[in-house]
Amino acid sequence: MSSVAIPVLLAAAGLATGSFLNVCIHRLPRSRSVVRPASACIACGRPLRWYENVPVAAWLALRGRCRTCGARIPAAYLLVELATPALFLVQYSMLGWQPLLAARLLLCAALIVLFVTDLRQRMLPDSVTLSGIGAGLAAAVVVEPAWWDALLAAAAGGGLLLAVARTYALLRGEEGLGMGDIKMLAMIGAFLGWQLTFVALLLATLLGSAVGIGMLALGLADRRYPLPFGSFLAVGAVAATMLGEPLIAWYLTLF
Ligand SMILES: [Zn+2]
Structure with missing residues (x-):
């Protein structure tokens, strides 16, 4: 792979992983499955549309609030979605592709x-x-x-x-x-x-x-x-x- 492709791939993988980690953070302490049901608003329970699941962009577009009930989506969600690709890239910069x-x-x-x-x-x-x-x-x-x-x-x-x-x-x-x-x-x-x-x-x-x-x-x-x-x-x-x-x-x- 070219020298640009790997960091881009890792950043994308990091964004997707960060989104999944938010599900884990919310559900694992409550002993709930991280696979089912699909993501929903933590306040009103409305299932999220696919575009509301897009990491970082969805939070910014919704300005951190649920579209239906207006409940605040904690900024911690955004931080996790940003920190995950950042840490992935830092690890790659130190270790390379191995x-x-x-x-x-x-x-x-x-x-x-x-x-x-x-x-x-x-x-x-x-x-x-x-x-x-x-x-x-x-x-x-x-x-x-x-x-x-x-x-x-x-x-x-x-x-x-x-x-x-x-x-x-x-x-x-x-x-x-x-x-x-x-x-x-x-x-x-x-x-x-x-x-x-x-x-x-x-x-x-x-x-x-x-x-x-x-x-x-x-x-x-x-x-x-x-x-x-x-x-x-x-x-x-x-x-x-x-x-x-x-x-x-x-x-x-x-x-
Ligand atoms: Zn809601």
Whole structure:
């Protein structure tokens, strides 16, 4: 394929995927099928016409409102439809056209869903995290990380976070991290291997602490406000795919 065809194809695939991810974001936390029924307005239930399903363009043409009932279509829908092709193109620019790209696009899609469901509902659906662990381990048979690295990272990442969660619960007498976070880190481990997973966890913790301290300082939340750690993990994992290898290389020069 020519050098223009692949990015155009990926952008189109990203737009279509983003549209599907919005369906997943809306339905998976409610344990509903993402295949049937066809897309409908989330307020009045009217089935959408084909042109109302066109990613990005439909939202802009409707100015973010349902044509029938006037209910607002959250801007998050538009952001997901834009972020998906953007992340697809970023991954392509780093990896080029190779089998690993398919695994990374799948990971990005799962992370987008988890980012939004945790942010909005403090929920990380098993249907994403558990199938993600399976997909990541299966992909590692063919592409990097090596299968043993994927397995190790999934087990160690999940185990480490489980230990942190247990310790926290013991000390504070309340749940700080849920099982969803643990399964999500195991999924990231299966896709990225132990080194990049460690970077993802580190970046997520730094980001989560910064946001938490910022919100406390600005009086936007008190100490009991549940931070969406899964959303921070999603950002950390995407950042790790982009910055992880230079970061690790730089760290190793310190010795
Ligand atoms: Zn409506």
